[in-house]
Amino acid sequence: MINNQNHDTIKFSEAFQQLKDKNIYLWGARNAGLGIKKVLVRNNLKFVGYIDSSPLVNEDIYHERCYTPDVFFNSQYEKHKSFIIITTRSFGPEITQICKNAGLIEGEDFYNLSTIQKFEYLIQPTNYCNLSCISCSFGITKSLRKPCNMSVKTFGQLLKKILAEDPFVGTIDLFGLGEPLLNPDIDKFIRICNENNIGCGISTNLAISGDITKTILAEPTWIRISVSGWGDNYEITHQGGKWTTLYSNLLKLKELKDKHQLSTTIEIFFLLYKNRIQDYYKFRILCEKLNFVCRPIHANILSLEMVDNILRGKEVPNEIKTAQQMIVNSVEKTHELALESKSFPCEYYSIMRISSDLSVAFCNCYSEGIVAENFMKISASEIESIRRKSIKCKKCMERGYHRYYQTVFDEPLIDHNE
Ligand code: SF4
Ligand code: SF4
Structure with missing residues (x-):
């Protein structure tokens, strides 16, 4: 109950x-x-x-x-x-x-x-990704998972439950781990949000070969496109992505937005690796031309289990080893900075990342592990309470890991180090 x-x-x-x-x-x-x-x-x-x-x-x-x-x-x-x-x-x-x-x-x-507003919600329309970005433990281990898309009916029920429990919810993130545009019904998810006057955001790699028109015309509140380099550089770090596909989709996005006068905010999320500052500047110029927002952030290793493995000297996949060589602030340095604010509370207790099979991630900073098998059968408050009482969270905070990504998100670092 x-x-x-x-x-x-x-x-x-x-x-x-x-x-x-x-x-x-x-x-x-x-x-x-x-x-x-x-x-x-x-x-x-x-x-x-x-x-x-x-x-x-x-x-x-x-x-x-x-x-x-x-x-x-x-x-x-x-x-x-x-x-x-x-x-x-x-x-x-x-x-x-x-x-x-x-x-x-x-x-x-x-x-x-x-x-x-007690909670933030990330709903994954699919658990599959077309890319294997070198810093993303989820992407490089995707072959271990069975692809699963959420149905429109399930999404509607989920949204109803969220609004009943948490009436101040303003925005739902239609992403988590995986590429949301790979769910063929993603446009319907967006339309359901709009009908309920709920903002919705999509974070996508946009390096997909299918037609993006119906998704864009559904008019999400915002779209974020993650990139990490220009031309050949992009294909090294966004492993599996084709630069030409991404570039033509960006132009298509601009064309659709203008032609249909869409209110969608479009943001390029530039993940900055070493020696890529010139690529970032090229994106800034492109964004000025296309009237997109350009937001830089340091690239880092995605998922705390991988960060933990590195800090403990355990074996990690080759892609992660390559990413380690390329990130501006090493994992050790980032952890050192995170420890400075170790006494701060954890901001992730209240984040519900709900997978396409309705299971809820134990924590949004980890790519594996669940806290509940079916979000429809448990309240968000109960999930938060389980986390707060857990040994996993206790250990995480003792090590200062809960501040790791807050440190990465600290924008001014970009100017200090590049
Ligand atoms: S970072 Fe995103 S686009 Fe890249 S592999 Fe991971 S889930 Fe896919
Ligand atoms: S304490 Fe760590 S594991 Fe627990 S919710 Fe926060 S970041 Fe996640």
Whole structure:
């Protein structure tokens, strides 16, 4: 039987009551922020603008105002009238501190998203991937798994359960491990999200040979395309991907977006390996031409089990050994940096990565291991509680692993090291 934890539901209604007459600002103008804006709009709450300090965010984003923290506090903030929702989980503790330093009171003047939206959901339309990226333990071990696609009916039921349990959900990620565009019904998944006024994001390698038209015309909220090099370099690190296929799909994406005036935000996610900075600049120029966002991040080894193997001197696949030679910050260095924030709480307890067979990953940072066999038969709160009490999480935090990918996500590192 599903335990829905009534106290969470009361918290939601209290939150609605509190937000009712406020001018609401969303701190974090990325995809989570866009999703929460949808929640506010569908509940007739007053969204005013975004706050974001990232140099990657323009003054206006998604056709809405976006203020830097300085401008916001100097010209926009009005005590008792303004209310901030911090939409980024990764930088939640830092932003909370900034708000407190400005004299704001948590719960009265601002919330962290986790106060009202308990969980994040990644739904994998398929567990199969067409590529074997050299840093991805999931991709290079794909032959060990039986391919499985989620059906449209199952997806609809899943979404219904999520919304019943967690009414503040603004965005669903239609990806996890595997290439979502390989599910032939992915366009229907997107349309179901749109019909329910839920934002949806797709992270894809876009190096697929099939026609992408119907997926793009379904109009997901955002699409992220992961790349790691230009031309031949791309094919080395995105192993199995064809540069010409990727490039022509990028142009096709632009053509479809313009022709049909789609609102979808398109983002290139550039995974930066050593000696690839020139490739990144080429992508920046391409993105300017195509009007896509270009976001760099350091490439690193994907999955904590592989990171753990490396740190303990255990054997790893050859692809991972190659990736180790090519990443800017070694696994050891990244771990060293992660240990500096070891005392921070884990941000991954609340992330539900639901596979195409409905099993739930024990943790989004690991490619193997499940916490529940069927998400339809257990509540997200119960899953979180199992994780919190587990020995696996205890050991992970003792080793500072829970901060490993937070360290990788730290954008400024790119400028320091390249
Ligand atoms: S990183 Fe993504 S695209 Fe690459 S192999 Fe892994 S799942 Fe596939
Ligand atoms: S403590 Fe480690 S294993 Fe547990 S949820 Fe966090 S990152 Fe995952």
